[in-house]
Amino acid sequence: MVRAQISMVMVLDKCIGCHTCSLTCKNVWTNREGQEYAWWNNVETRPGVGFPKVWENQEKYGGGWTLQNGKLRLRIETKKYKMPSKEDYYEPFTYEYDKLFSDQLMDQQPHADPISLYSDEKIEVQWGPNFDDDLAGGDLTIPADPNWAGMEKAMYKEFKNVFMFYLPRICNHCLNPSCLAACPRKSIYKRPEDGIVLIDQTRCRGYRQCVQACPYKKVYYNWKTGKSEKCIFCYPRIETGQPPVCALTCVGKIRYVGVVLYDEERALEVAKAPESQLVALQRDLILDPFDPQVVRAAREAGVPDNFIEAARKSPIYYMFKKWEIALPLHPEFRTLPMVFYVPPLNPVITILDKNGKLGADYDSVIPTIDKLRIPIRYLANMFAAGNEEEVRKALKKLLAIREFFRQIEVEGKSKSEAAWVLEENGLTVQDAEMMFRWLAHSRDRYVIPTAKKELRIRVPRRG
Amino acid sequence: MKISSKAPLALTALLALLALILGVSGTALVTAQVAGIEAVYVQGDIPLDPESQFWQELEKAEIPLVSQNIVYPLAGEGETRKVRVAAAVNDQGLLAIYLEWDDPTKDVPVPGGIDVFPDQAAVQFPVSNESLPYICMGTTEQPVSIVLWRAPDMAETLIAGSAYGMSPEQREALGLHSVPTSPIELLPPEAQVWASEAVWSDGVWKVVIYRPMGSTYELVPSLTLGQEVSVAFALWDGSKGESGGKKSTSAWFTLKLAGPAAPPTEVTETVTETQTVFETETVTETRGGVGLALAGFIVGVLVYTLAVAAYVYLVKPRQQ
Numbered sequence: 110m111v112r113a114q115i116s117m118v119m120v121l122d123k124c125i126g127c128h129t130c131s132l133t134c135k136n137v138w139t140n141r142e143g144q145e146y147a148w149w150n151n152v153e154t155r156p157g158v159g160f161p162k163v164w165e166n167q168e169k170y171g172g173g174w175t176l177q178n179g180k181l182r183l184r185i186e187t188k189k190y191k192m193p194s195k196e197d198y199y200e201p202f203t204y205e206y207d208k209l210f211s212d213q214l215m216d217q218q219p220h221a222d223p224i225s226l227y228s229d230e231k232i233e234v235q236w237g238p239n240f241d242d243d244l245a246g247g248d249l250t251i252p253a254d255p256n257w258a259g260m261e262k263a264m265y266k267e268f269k270n271v272f273m274f275y276l277p278r279i280c281n282h283c284l285n286p287s288c289l290a291a292c293p294r295k296s297i298y299k300r301p302e303d304g305i306v307l308i309d310q311t312r313c314r315g316y317r318q319c320v321q322a323c324p325y326k327k328v329y330y331n332w333k334t335g336k337s338e339k340c341i342f343c344y345p346r347i348e349t350g351q352p353p354v355c356a357l358t359c360v361g362k363i364r365y366v367g368v369v370l371y372d373e374e375r376a377l378e379v380a381k382a383p384e385s386q387l388v389a390l391q392r393d394l395i396l397d398p399f400d401p402q403v404v405r406a407a408r409e410a411g412v413p414d415n416f417i418e419a420a421r422k423s424p425i426y427y428m429f430k431k432w433e434i435a436l437p438l439h440p441e442f443r444t445l446p447m448v449f450y451v452p453p454l455n456p457v458i459t460i461l462d463k464n465g466k467l468g469a470d471y472d473s474v475i476p477t478i479d480k481l482r483i484p485i486r487y488l489a490n491m492f493a494a495g496n497e498e499e500v501r502k503a504l505k506k507l508l509a510i511r512e513f514f515r516q517i518e519v520e521g522k523s524k525s526e527a528a529w530v531l532e533e534n535g536l537t538v539q540d541a542e543m544m545f546r547w548l549a550h551s552r553d554r555y556v557i558p559t560a561k562k563e564l565r566i567r568v569p570r571r572g
Numbered sequence: 573m574k575i576s577s578k579a580p581l582a583l584t585a586l587l588a589l590l591a592l593i594l595g596v597s598g599t600a601l602v603t604a605q606v607a608g609i610e611a612v613y614v615q616g617d618i619p620l621d622p623e624s625q626f627w628q629e630l631e632k633a634e635i636p637l638v639s640q641n642i643v644y645p646l647a648g649e650g651e652t653r654k655v656r657v658a659a660a661v662n663d664q665g666l667l668a669i670y671l672e673w674d675d676p677t678k679d680v681p682v683p684g685g686i687d688v689f690p691d692q693a694a695v696q697f698p699v700s701n702e703s704l705p706y707i708c709m710g711t712t713e714q715p716v717s718i719v720l721w722r723a724p725d726m727a728e729t730l731i732a733g734s735a736y737g738m739s740p741e742q743r744e745a746l747g748l749h750s751v752p753t754s755p756i757e758l759l760p761p762e763a764q765v766w767a768s769e770a771v772w773s774d775g776v777w778k779v780v781i782y783r784p785m786g787s788t789y790e791l792v793p794s795l796t797l798g799q800e801v802s803v804a805f806a807l808w809d810g811s812k813g814e815s816g817g818k819k820s821t822s823a824w825f826t827l828k829l830a831g832p833a834a835p836p837t838e839v840t841e842t843v844t845e846t847q848t849v850f851e852t853e854t855v856t857e858t859r860g861g862v863g864l865a866l867a868g869f870i871v872g873v874l875v876y877t878l879a880v881a882a883y884v885y886l887v888k889p890r891q892q
Contacts (some may be wrong), residue, residue: 201684294754318645533612
């Protein structure tokens, strides 16, 4: 069965860590009692522990799936895990702003103390959703980052002089969502028309098994309503062809939104793949929207024509499937996440020798990927279940397109003269121009088909 | 040698069979052990304060509960709990049930309590008294009416099992969503008959839940004085992260709603009483039929067990 999935790519090199996405998301969706601590969208600094603290450590939280004798099992079914607590998130706070205006005249400047949003009392702020922003708290928080796995301890100490990057996160609207599987009341569903994963607020009774089962900790319990909530991919906006608020307001224009067609029947089998093949096989699930057979199957499955049309112009299709420069976040959780990341290159170390020639660290004209400042292993742990080759492939292509345009702009070469750089990395001039338009000019970032309610796919009623 | 090696096997088989019988007929047997719950008749108001002398002095039935172990998610390690139950009815048509159980931690929702699970208790009634519904929250044919109490002081009237036995039109007429939202549904505001008063002190929850006995709503059973109804109980210990299916449940027990002891003198009241007695008789008859059937079944299984045991112990060894 061919299904359409609305999806997002975030180009991490362009993220400036301004948190505008988080704040606009909060203002639109979670600016209310019960969800004070919830950040449907948040931005983390890496290396770091993220939000909630060390969410990637499933030994602690028990999220996602685990493979047992060739079968997928929810990790929460295998052992008893503790529910994430206020300490794992934070105690939301504001400041006594009124005091700045109403305080008595004193020698000292008036100051506004932090007050808890829960108790309205003064609190000592201990932690926040971005407390380790820009590597703050370095030696304490950074070694706890689970993505160091397989790397030398010595590296941890060096990182702060060498690299950091931002990681914005929303719900991944997975193809094999563990939150959905964990709900005993079947309150969570994946919309058949566009794959958005939603919690039915009339069914939810706040058992919070989804909170535990989501390996990305993107389901938040609302203590006021007693029900759980999560990122809704701004579906009221999506349905009218508008980008989600986080994407619309992104200052760095790092977010790309589009549709991909995929083979629903094979999803479960791919979720059981060996770790090293998870990315490749997930890519394989995405279907070619230009293939007449795929188009026919999609129409038969009730995918509207405007979705098929959008899939052909989808930046996600090109970046994840065709060019292989985008990668899923932690595919080893086996939920088949459908938000992708173009891994960061920054900063490229340029080493010229005495004669102004490129040094030995260059692979033809492109620097050897392993000499980049961000350890490949680190990125591979984060975006490819440890498969370094996937990361190398993506970064090489990103470097190739830079080198291609450098040769044209700086050395004054023609496109055909510079094309060999692309060809070495499996790209064409046409690919490079599309990539340039998208990545550098940030044009046509959103290709969102409007919802065809009259053609809505109906799923059988559930018990 | 042969006999001694077979003896433990036979014993195990016997025990297993006994366990099976106990499991299948748990209702009847347990009801036989615990005398059941007697709702005392009160002239005038029933004190609703759980700590009042009235409730503290009433004799309570001790109901055993075990961890739910049929559907995922399981409550974890199996354990036995007890809830102490008393009940009262009055001349104004109020039914009050007193529940008391040990819980060293008071778990109530608090601002920011994202990992807090409130303590909960529930009492389940058959919607119709014609036969006893499946103990695990009823079935489509035999729904159950549930009152769910949630700490500190919330009582919800729910329906379980009915969801799929009705057409969308019937459901809408009853104020429910036309498509069931879940197997256990919150009834509309006009059917929220239960209220509660609760106190937690010194590691004990004391909860009084009460409702008017009469009901005009189809999915809330109407109760009458002198009637016997079946009830089952459930408890959730919030400190153990219990919610939903993670709970401890009891078997079915009988709750007898007492009527006025002395015969009334006024003519009008006599009429009322006659009606009550008539209804009681009808109900008892129906229940008697089920009881007989169950008893017959149990006797049958017992005879079968004895026969198997006799065969294993007496006939088999001789043959060898």
